[in-house]
Amino acid sequence: MIPAPFDYAAPATLDEALSLLASRSDDAKILAGGHSLLPAMKLRLAQPALLVDIGRIKDLAYVREDGGQIRIGARTTHYEIESSDLLKKVCPLLPECAGTIGDVQVRNCGTIGGSLAHADPAGDFPAAVLALDAELVAVSKRGERTIKVSDFFVDMLTTALAPDEILREIRVAAAPARTGQAYRKVHQPASGFAVVGVAVSLTLGAAGACDSAAVALTGVAAKPYRARGVEQLLVGKTLDAQAIADAAAHADEGVDANSDLYASAEYRRHLARVHTRRAIAAALSRAA
């Protein structure tokens, strides 16, 4: 499996990378960790004429807090997110999710920006950032724009990013008090990708009832989605086992479920309901 011939550039600055993309946006592709793009090139599913390697742009990899908002550089690796003390404290959903991705080698090279830009229907981070209502900052020679995560995932392997744009930063809010978060996943045994992955973030009010709930699923459909029917049934309730089960039963509502050799659509729907129930229960146990 040998890729088609391509040119390679490794700019040292973001500006240089943006200039290259602006001049070759019809046939160039950004290379980050390479753990999705290179396999696609070897299978000749992607044949870019130019790879713009952003691996040497140091100021694209960071996790920091700024006025209650967490900012994550797009080139931050899965391992850096999994092991970030700041994220473990203020947004534990992301490290938990990162720790389920692939294996150690994949987590050392793969980046959150690459995962989101690739938009694999079985990718893990897309569910987590949807549940966190993230904002995604994209930059090009034309300027910078902020994309709400609800507008970012367009279809399977397709996002709102334009060919000349680099995803620069992911922004999420620090979790308020009495918030519990959890990620639950059924691994595809060969690849490690999510057959079904469920990200939950819920916040309890002073009396112990659920004040707000965000539930997002990946692996089930062509693109990740928020399970609004589940969320509506959680909010305002005291979450006992029955209330959680009743809500989780709506996890696959209105969804056109994927089917493949490993999991039929019916089985995926079943997994979606079961693991949504478990993810909500896990998040609740961390919220008190």
Ligand SMILES: Cc1cc2nc3c(=O)[nH]c(=O)nc-3n(C[C@H](O)[C@H](O)[C@H](O)COP(=O)(O)OP(=O)(O)OC[C@H]3O[C@@H](n4cnc5c(N)ncnc54)[C@H](O)[C@@H]3O)c2cc1C
């Ligand atoms: C064996 C194996 C197992 C895996 N298991 C899992 C798993 O369990 N869960 C999971 O979620 N993923 C899994 N992955 C995928 C892995 O997480 C990838 O690293 C990730 O999907 C892509 O990140 P990357 O940095 O490698 O991006 P690349 O492969 O370099 O790029 C992917 C795509 O994103 C674009 N891109 C990259 N960075 C940017 C940016 N900053 N702005 C705009 N476009 C950009 C590229 O042009 C390309 O189109 C696995 C991969 C392998 C090889």
